[in-house]
Amino acid sequence: FKRIVESVADFVVGSVITTIVCSMMTLPLVSYYFGFVSILSIGSNLVMSLLATALMAVAALWWMVSWQSLLSAWVGSGLMGIAVLMNGVTSWFASIEFAVIPWRANSWGVAIGIS
Numbered sequence: 001f002k003r004i005v006e007s008v009a010d011f012v013v014g015s016v017i018t019t020i021v022c023s024m025m026t027l028p029l030v031s032y033y034f035g036f037v038s039i040l041s042i043g044s045n046l047v048m049s050l051l052a053t054a055l056m057a058v059a060a061l062w063w064m065v066s067w068q069s070l071l072s073a074w075v076g077s078g079l080m081g082i083a084v085l086m087n088g089v090t091s092w093f094a095s096i097e098f099a100v101i102p103w104r105a106n107s108w109g110v111a112i113g114i115s
Contacts, residue, residue: 015046015049015050016046018049019042019045019046019049020042022045023041023042023045028105031103031104031105032104032105032106035102035103035104036100036101036102036103037100037101037103038099038100039098039099039100039101040093040096040099043093044089044090044093047089048086048089048090051082051085051086051089052086054082055079055082055083055086058075058078058079058082059079061075062075062076062079
């Protein structure tokens with residue numbers, strides 16, 4: 001049981017670190033090209049990466065049982081449920097009023113202030 005808890009903890013810590021690093025590295029590009037920065041991106045990306053992992057695991061399960069029509073339909077409906085949940089989470093994060101702030105970066109990736 002201890003190994004399972006450690007594996008889950010390692011996965012969650014790795015997901016958090018990856019999300020933070022990817023958000024920090026793409027921030028100048030997003031700011032330069034779109035003129036907005038999402039202040040909720042780390043939280044939303046973390047939730048979405050965990051859901052995407054579940055989606056891929058269920059998709060692999062669906063592929064393994066695709067020869068069995070009844071089981072395939074049941075797993076496929078779970079796959080669709082996860083996809084609908086991901087769409088709902090995305091819509092919820094996008095509906096938050098303070099989700100993005102206007103912030104334009106120059107061509108060197110340096111933010112030049114809130115416009």
